[in-house]
Amino acid sequence: MKAENLFNVRGQTVVVTGAASGIGLAYASVMAANGAHVELIDRDAQALAQALEELGATGAQLHGKIADVTQPESLRQAFDHAIARHGRIDTVFANAGISAGPGFLNGAGERNPAGEVENLSVELWDRVIATNTRSIFLTLQTVVPHFKQHGGGRIIATSSISASKTETLVSSIYATSKAAVGYMVRQYAHELARYNILVNAIAPGPVITNIGGGRLKSPQARAPFEQAAPLHSICTVEDLQGAALFLASPASRLITGQQIIVDGGTTLGPAD
Ligand SMILES: NC(=O)c1ccc[n+]([C@@H]2O[C@H](COP(=O)([O-])OP(=O)(O)OC[C@H]3O[C@@H](n4cnc5c(N)ncnc54)[C@H](O)[C@@H]3O)[C@@H](O)[C@H]2O)c1
Numbered sequence: 001m002k003a004e005n006l007f008n009v010r011g012q013t014v015v016v017t018g019a020a021s022g023i024g025l026a027y028a029s030v031m032a033a034n035g036a037h038v039e040l041i042d043r044d045a046q047a048l049a050q051a052l053e054e055l056g057a058t059g060a061q062l063h064g065k066i067a068d069v070t071q072p073e074s075l076r077q078a079f080d081h082a083i084a085r086h087g088r089i090d091t092v093f094a095n096a097g098i099s100a101g102p103g104f105l106n107g108a109g110e111r112n113p114a115g116e117v118e119n120l121s122v123e124l125w126d127r128v129i130a131t132n133t134r135s136i137f138l139t140l141q142t143v144v145p146h147f148k149q150h151g152g153g154r155i156i157a158t159s160s161i162s163a164s165k166t167e168t169l170v171s172s173i174y175a176t177s178k179a180a181v182g183y184m185v186r187q188y189a190h191e192l193a194r195y196n197i198l199v200n201a202i203a204p205g206p207v208i209t210n211i212g213g214g215r216l217k218s219p220q221a222r223a224p225f226e227q228a229a230p231l232h233s234i235c236t237v238e239d240l241q242g243a244a245l246f247l248a249s250p251a252s253r254l255i256t257g258q259q260i261i262v263d264g265g266t267t268l269g270p271a272d
Contacts, residue, residue: 018096022209152196189257205263
């Protein structure tokens with residue numbers, strides 16, 4: 001089969017949460033560039049307007065809706081909006097998420113007291129779990145009835161390599177929030193298979209985005225992560241577009257309950 005058929009997303013309606021920046025914006029961009037109608041959802045009105053302007057320049061069919069993924073009613077309204085506009089939704093990237101700060105070590109390998117369990121606030125725990133984990137549950141609750149009614153659909157979460165390994169430089173709360181996403185992908189893929197609903201995730205290693213105040217934009221901050229990756233490189237958002245296209249397209253028709261790791265080999269362990 002030709003690549004243009006294997007990876008065809010033309011005419012799909014795709015919803016992306018956390019689409020105004022970073023990885024979500026890259027997902028929206030690759031979907032639109034390949035002929036999908038894309039509904040961008042984000043809580044940051046200014047960033048959303050800017051993202052739409054940027055992507056709109058390509059002439060793609062794009063719309064935006066301000067919504068907070070931690071609020072069920074806000075999410076419902078945004079999805080209703082997309083359905084009213086396009087008649088249906090085919091694929092959802094449940095991507096919005098936040099950092100929980102550094103882990104129990106700093107980049108030099110010294111203890112970082114602020115990241116140690118006894119010093120983490122319950123407020124941070126609640127905020128991160130609500131944004132990174134509960135939001136996936138709420139997104140499923142919002143879109144699954146629609147998918148069941150329309151004979152299927154795809155949900156692609158953004159988890160993290162933190163879902164499957166312990167962390168030192170990244171907060172334990174963040175790792176916990178993503179481990180739960182990894183579990184949900186398997187659990188709900190199993191439950192929803194009979195309705196032709198595929199549930200998968202993209203699990204990136206560190207990616208240069210605006211997350212955590214954009215700290216990975218600093219060469220000094222990303223050095224330990226580059227060192228830990230056997231390929232000695234961390235991801236740009238473009239490095240995630242191939243996996244996104246694959247999981248939204250006919251090429252992955254029988255793939256469900258899986259996480260695609262994109263991490264320069266980090267989860268294999270240091271190589272030199
Ligand atoms: N950057 C990384 O190193 C990395 C690695 C692995 C996984 N991830 C995951 O990728 C996803 C995207 O992160 P990113 O790195 O692109 O970050 P980013 O900060 O560049 O973009 C995240 C977007 O999500 C939006 N958002 C945050 N909370 C929201 C909410 N409650 N409702 C609606 N929108 C909300 C923000 O406004 C922002 O536009 C997150 O789930 C993150 O955990 C990131």
